[in-house]
């Protein structure tokens with residue numbers, strides 16, 4: 001087939017290969033500033049978090065706290081550790097329960113488990129993909145101690161509702177802001193919306209380092225002091241000339257290196273500029289896609305801003321005029337057709353967290369704290385919105401983070417429009433990929 005037929009059946013790709021270059025879609029963007037900053041650390045000989053005065057780590061901490069609007073920030077080794085330290089420093093007790101959204105990255109579940117806190121999974125809102133406050137209210141028990149508000153994909157949770165719920169039940173409100181750097185909720189930044197917040201600086205994040213890193217923010221001076229102890233073997237180093245090697249609490253080593261901090265400080269200097277460009281590029285893409293029937297594009301409520309870390313698209317068979325195919329088959333058909341056009345759509349989280357193998361089989365952990373809630377992890381039927389979203393949606397990751405991705409995103413829009421002009425072929429493929437009715441009921 002020629003002309004403007006689907007690439008899968010021999011037509012031209014909507015996203016030509018030679019348009020997809022590192023300078024347009026590569027991430028992170030690395031400039032001479034990063035190169036010089038990293039070399040500067042090597043030349044300085046100050047490699048750790050604990051250089052007195054104005055080491056790179058301390059500077060990053062101050063700059064991030066100022067941008068977020070909190071009194072304190074502690075840099076740590078990665079985002080998962082940031083969550084763990086946030087829980088511990090906030091005083092979330094082992095054996096208690098924490099509400100965690102059923103749709104998130106595994107770290108949101110593993111961090112509590114590592115601190116012997118039981119994750120109780122809560123369904124998401126089907127439009128924002130963040131924790132549904134009504135479902136959260138229904139999941140509270142006398143053992144609940146905290147709510148983990150995951151700002152998934154870069155969109156802040158409904159924090160007013162979650163705050164009200166937390167206050168009503170005396171719970172801690174902890175932000176997992178790993179995907180939502182500098183997003184705003186009612187004029188305040190993520191990281192300043194709960195009692196304590198954890199960010200990731202992983203290389204794929206909106207605020208990356210050249211590897212792994214994390215940040216924890218809080219207004220609470222005591223919580224901050226515990227964070228510092230818990231990233232440094234339980235020791236107190238602040239204000240001491242000489243290390244005394246006394247560990248006041250059982251704690252490991254969770255520090256960030258100065259190289260990682262120096263790299264991130266350069267990225268931080270361009271965070272706002274990159275966000276503005278990304279916001280323009282993504283909105284121009286979504287404006288075009290919003291017109292396509294049956295395609296639900298990411299939604300940003302008026303009272304918040306979106307960091308656009310991940311773009312999730314839902315495919316509604318009915319709106320697309322597709323009959324006789326399961327939602328999963330429609331999603332799989334769209335994925336194949338779009339990838340042939342050159343758009344790397346992919347699933348992000350193939351199962352709800354409570355269906356993750358490690359949680360269902362309880363492997364790799366000595367049994368405790370699982371005994372507290374036997375049988376809680378499994379099919380996940382109590383999270384219907386999470387299941388539906390996973391079944392009928394795909395995501396675009398990373399490409400759109402680059403501020404120069406605008407033209408490629410317009411090609412992506414053209415790919416969607418082209419595929420939508422051939423929905424009869426997508427429908428035929430989806431029907432062929434659907435399980436036979438006899439299989440489906442088994």
Ligand SMILES: Cc1ncc(COP(=O)(O)O)c(C=O)c1O
Pocket residue numbers: 078079080081083104105107108150176178179199200201202212213214
């Ligand atoms: C929602 C969420 N929480 C926590 C993390 C953990 O961050 P890290 O990979 O830096 O450990 C991630 C990382 O992908 C994440 O997406």
